[in-house]
Amino acid sequence: xxxxxxxxxxxxxxxxxxxxxxxxxxxxxxxxxxxxxxxxxxxxxxxxxxxxxxxxxxxxxxxxxxxxxxxxxxxxxxxxxxxxxxxxxxxxxxxxxxxxxxxxxxxxxxxxxxxxxxxxxxxxxxxxxxxxxxxxxxxxxxxxxxxxxxxxxxxxxxxxxxxxxxxxxxxxxxxxxxxxxxxxxxxxxxxxxxxxxxxxxxxxxxxxxxxxxxxxxxxxxxxxxxxxxxxxxxxxxxxxxxxxxxxxxxxxx
Amino acid sequence: xxxxxxxxxxxxxxxxxxxxxxxxxxxxxxxxxxxxxxxxxxxxxxxxxxxxxxxxxxxxxxxxxxxxxxxxxxxxxxxxxxxxxxxxxxxxxxxxxxxxxxxxxxxxxxxxxxxxxxxxxxxxxxxxxxxxxxxxxxxxxxxxxxxxxxxxxxxxxxxxxxxxxxxxxxxxxxxxxxxxxxxxxxxxxxxxxxxxxxxxxxxxxxxxxxxxxxxxxxxxxxxxxxxxxxxxxxxxxxxxxxxxxxxxxxxxxxxxxxxxxxxxxxxxxxxxxxxxxxxxxxxxxxxxxxxxxxxxxxxxxxxxxxxxxxxxxx
Numbered sequence: 001x002x003x004x005x006x007x008x009x010x011x012x013x014x015x016x017x018x019x020x021x022x023x024x025x026x027x028x029x030x031x032x033x034x035x036x037x038x039x040x041x042x043x044x045x046x047x048x049x050x051x052x053x054x055x056x057x058x059x060x061x062x063x064x065x066x067x068x069x070x071x072x073x074x075x076x077x078x079x080x081x082x083x084x085x086x087x088x089x090x091x092x093x094x095x096x097x098x099x100x101x102x103x104x105x106x107x108x109x110x111x112x113x114x115x116x117x118x119x120x121x122x123x124x125x126x127x128x129x130x131x132x133x134x135x136x137x138x139x140x141x142x143x144x145x146x147x148x149x150x151x152x153x154x155x156x157x158x159x160x161x162x163x164x165x166x167x168x169x170x171x172x173x174x175x176x177x178x179x180x181x182x183x184x185x186x187x188x189x190x191x192x193x194x195x196x197x198x199x200x201x202x203x204x205x206x207x208x209x210x211x212x213x214x215x216x217x218x219x220x221x222x223x224x225x226x227x228x229x230x231x232x233x234x235x236x237x238x239x240x241x242x243x244x245x246x247x248x249x250x251x252x253x
Numbered sequence: 254x255x256x257x258x259x260x261x262x263x264x265x266x267x268x269x270x271x272x273x274x275x276x277x278x279x280x281x282x283x284x285x286x287x288x289x290x291x292x293x294x295x296x297x298x299x300x301x302x303x304x305x306x307x308x309x310x311x312x313x314x315x316x317x318x319x320x321x322x323x324x325x326x327x328x329x330x331x332x333x334x335x336x337x338x339x340x341x342x343x344x345x346x347x348x349x350x351x352x353x354x355x356x357x358x359x360x361x362x363x364x365x366x367x368x369x370x371x372x373x374x375x376x377x378x379x380x381x382x383x384x385x386x387x388x389x390x391x392x393x394x395x396x397x398x399x400x401x402x403x404x405x406x407x408x409x410x411x412x413x414x415x416x417x418x419x420x421x422x423x424x425x426x427x428x429x430x431x432x433x434x435x436x437x438x439x440x441x442x443x444x445x446x447x448x449x450x451x452x453x454x455x456x457x458x459x460x461x462x463x464x465x466x467x468x469x470x471x472x473x474x475x476x477x478x479x480x481x482x483x484x485x486x487x488x489x490x491x492x493x494x495x496x497x498x499x500x501x502x503x504x505x506x507x508x509x510x511x512x513x514x515x516x517x518x519x520x521x522x523x524x525x526x527x528x529x530x531x532x533x534x535x536x537x538x539x540x541x542x543x544x545x546x547x548x549x550x551x552x553x554x555x556x557x558x559x560x561x562x563x564x565x566x567x
Contacts, residue, residue, distance in 0.1 A: 088449070090442040093442065109432065113431050
């Protein structure tokens with residue numbers, strides 16, 4: 001059974017339909033990319049899944065439970081973590097403190113107003129494990145604001161991972177990276193996602209990144225799904241080719 | 254360990270102060286400790302959560318009127334009245350915070366100011382309780398509970414204030430170092446991210462405002478029996494501005510700094526006002542100097558210097 005199910009998900013802003021009747025499923029171990037040009041509704045879709053925006057129609061189910069109507073904090077508590085398109089960190093805290101605060105969010109005693117040695121110990125262990133997996137251990141004690149842009153993007157992912165989510169929403173993880181940094185980030189993410197214990201939804205502009213990471217691709221156009229399938233199927237789809245991939249499909253072949 | 258030794262040393266010196274200082278200096282010192290408690294309570298909001306309140310006098314004045322009214326109109330002893338007033342301020346703060354945390358930034362600050370001005374206006378209308386423009390006068394330090402009279406003398410009251418300040422400091426210190434405190438730091442640096450990580454940030458903010466007001470109310474509740482009166486000036490925006498200055502000059506986000514800032518403010522006001530009536534002008538210049546050249550405040554700068562040699566030594 002799919003871990004994440006979106007059914008007829010629709011969001012209108014006044015007269016504009018940003019997301020139009022989107023239905024998709026993501027199973028554990030699956031990496032699903034959502035692609036489409038700017039304004040296709042990708043980020044709105046994320047905001048609908050994690051509760052930042054309420055849908056105008058349709059619903060989101062996570063592990064059989066309806067998420068629609070929950071706050072972002074509540075959605076997160078159920079095991080859905082997300083990264084942001086624009087880097088959002090705690091710049092004056094160290095890298096480890098950033099990841100640790102992320103991990104603490106899913107601790108039952110995260111609000112403890114005194115002591116808390118055990119809470120910090122648990123959070124730190126998870127934080128260190130996540131930093132290790134993203135190759136950030138060597139900068140763990142540096143203030144997050146002083147990291148290179150590439151490492152900051154990876155720290156975003158490490159923070160999401162430190163929460164031990166079951167569903168990971170990645171919003172353009174390689175946004176703003178150089179070609180070389182992108183290569184490295186893709187290798188790191190590929191190793192990370194190979195474990196198969198996570199369901200991942202990936203929004204990405206870089207088609208090369210998409211084709212190297214995704215098992216399934218959903219193509220959005222003006223908020224609606226115009227194609228859904230494996231990378232090969234989507235690449236071969238004439239409509240998609242004409243509309244978005246352009247000469248990329250030729251270049252990849 | 255060093256921190257504990259320093260704390261014990263400072264408390265020991267303060268505890269011995271009544272032996273060596275003349276009575277009028279003891280009065281100044283007592284008031285400085287009360288203002289220190291008031292400034293420290295604001296630091297929880299301003300320094301640790303970046304919730305800049307322009308209306309913290311609301312807590313102080315409300316606490317002062319509460320304890321003053323209780324001491325005049327009921328049989329409650331001094332400690333009980335002070336304690337009840339602090340709790341009442343905290344409860345009031347839950348309502349205030351519920352409204353104010355609907356907005357952030359400057360709007361939050363303006364709403365806190367509006368609440369303080371609302372209370373200020375009420376003192377002139379609800380004269381049967383507040384005494385109107387005269388305020389409450391002749392507030393006694395009633396002995397008890399259990400016939401305890403030690404706290405009612407001038408020196409006894411000083412120790413009462415000192416004890417409560419130390420207790421409040423220890424309470425705040427363990428709070429800011431707890432998991433709760435870590436979340437407050439997250440809100441300070443990036444509230445949207447903290448929310449996205451799964452923290453109900455508004456609940457944390459309401460909780461910290463409630464504690465901040467309770468401790469600010471405690472300070473006000475001590476001021477009323479200290480001065481023997483409570484009037485509407487304790488709710489006026491001037492005091493809200495002054496306490497903010499104490500926090501910034503002393504060092505926001507350090508707890509100790511605001512206490513020093515309050516003492517510094519008292520000292521500077523006392524010294525400057527003995528030379529000139531327009532002392533506020535000179536203090537204003539001093540404040541500008543601090544903001545420009547000592548942005549971390551007195552204790553913020555000292556602490557940074559103390560930390561550096563230790564780091565090199567390792």
